Structure formats: C-alpha cells, structure tokens
Amino acid sequence: MSVYSKRIRIIIVGVVLTICVVGGTMAFQSDAKSTINQSLTNSLNYPENERGQTFGSAEATSVEMLPDLIHGGSVNGIKGYLLKKDYLGEPGGVPLYDVDGVNIIGSLYISPKNMNYPKNKNGQTYGSAADATSPETEPDLIQAEGVDGTVGYVLKKDLDGEQPKTPEEAIAIQNSRPPGGYDYPLYDVDGKTVIGVFHIGGN
Structure with missing residues (x-):
C-alpha cells in the first residue's frame, strides 16, 4: 500500500x-x-483636454491607439468630437462634443465598421x-x-x-x-x- x-x-x-x-x-x-x-x-502623443482626455483624429490603425475624443467634424466653427466608446459602438446617431468632452454641440451618424x-x-x-x-x-x-x-x-x-x-x-x-x-x-x-x-x- x-x-x-x-x-x-x-x-x-x-x-x-x-x-x-x-x-x-x-x-x-x-x-x-x-x-x-x-x-x-501612448506612442501617438495626443494632446489632452483639461479633464485629461486625449483628443485627435481616428488615423490610428488600431483601437488601443485611438484618442478618448475622436474628431468628427465642426459645428459653427467649433471642432466636434465623438467619445471613443460611441465611435466604436453600434451604428447610429451619437452626440458630438466640444474638446472638453462635456458640452454637446451637435450629433453625427456612425456607420458600421469593418474590423x-x-x-x-x-x-x-x-x-x-x-x-x-x-x-x-x-x-x-x-x-x-x-x-x-x-x-x-x-x-x-x-x-x-x-x-x-x-x-x-x-x-x-x-x-x-x-x-x-x-x-x-x-x-x-x-x-x-x-x-x-x-x-x-x-x-
């Protein structure tokens, strides 16, 4: 045993x-x-707003390199930004924010993405x-x-x-x-x- x-x-x-x-x-x-x-x-060195959110264009080739606020156009001469989660989310209308990511200045339609x-x-x-x-x-x-x-x-x-x-x-x-x-x-x-x-x- x-x-x-x-x-x-x-x-x-x-x-x-x-x-x-x-x-x-x-x-x-x-x-x-x-x-x-x-x-x-952090390799693209996007600028940050007063709240510490990065902002810029969606030229990055991968999701993790996207800024927190993605430039989506302008409304009355004010640059508008989408939240990253909205940009990556379901297709449809999403709010367009100013650079602070707080004030909504318009909206934008997000089309489906090909991943x-x-x-x-x-x-x-x-x-x-x-x-x-x-x-x-x-x-x-x-x-x-x-x-x-x-x-x-x-x-x-x-x-x-x-x-x-x-x-x-x-x-x-x-x-x-x-x-x-x-x-x-x-x-x-x-x-x-x-x-x-x-x-x-x-x-």
Whole structure:
C-alpha cells in the first residue's frame, strides 16, 4: 500500500508541476502581447483636454491607439468630437462634443465598421492584437513598437513560439528562456523588410 501511495503522490506532484510550467509559459506569452499593446497606446502623443482626455483624429490603425475624443467634424466653427466608446459602438446617431468632452454641440451618424484585418501584398493580415476577439483571430503581423520607438510588426508565429506537446517539452521550454528576454525582428508591413528589433522580457 505504501509503494502505491508513493506512486500516486509522485504522479500528483508531476501533474501539478506540469500545470504550473505550461500555465507560466502561457502567461508569459500573454504578458508579451499585453506589453505590445501598452507600448503603443501612448506612442501617438495626443494632446489632452483639461479633464485629461486625449483628443485627435481616428488615423490610428488600431483601437488601443485611438484618442478618448475622436474628431468628427465642426459645428459653427467649433471642432466636434465623438467619445471613443460611441465611435466604436453600434451604428447610429451619437452626440458630438466640444474638446472638453462635456458640452454637446451637435450629433453625427456612425456607420458600421469593418474590423477585418487588412492584408499586405504577401497575403498576410496585419494590425493590433487588441482588435482580435481571441488569440486564434490575431493577425499574422502584430503591431509593435521597437526598442528605438519604431512602430512596425512582429510575426505572430514568432511571439507564439514553440508550443509544448508534452510536460517534458513544457519544462524544457521554460528552462531554456534567456534571462535577458527575447529579441524579435520588427518588420515593415510587408512582413519581410526588417526595420528594427522588438524586445520582450528581462529586467
């Protein structure tokens, strides 16, 4: 009975260790993508109003880079802005605010948006991972900011890395992580031209 109990304990410890290692690997990948999105949010340097809301045009290529107030036109010479939530919301009429985001100066009709990722000439989709509804729907080229501030794209397959097939592989991948983190090529939208380096992890 004691030999049987020892085997059960060893199996339980092995399963718990495997779950921890695989979970840690997945959390690292999730953190990496989160880091990408956070680094892009402030890269356009939109001006802020007195309430701390950013304002500007909707020229950003990804949702997380949009300002809080999006320019929608002018009413009697006064620039009008939509709330980001209204801009991203359902089609229909929405209020148009002044730059303070408080006083309504008019209204604007919002048309339906196409959230499909565009494709480059090589057929690769590109854009922000934040626009994806799940990891499976992320684009082939994920928008990222390089170590020198250059905005480009990282291959999804590079970020996803090697996926473990067994607990032993998961442990090997976990143990092979470099302490300084990873450097990935930062590509132009064509997915071929390297324009910089994207770094994840380390201190």
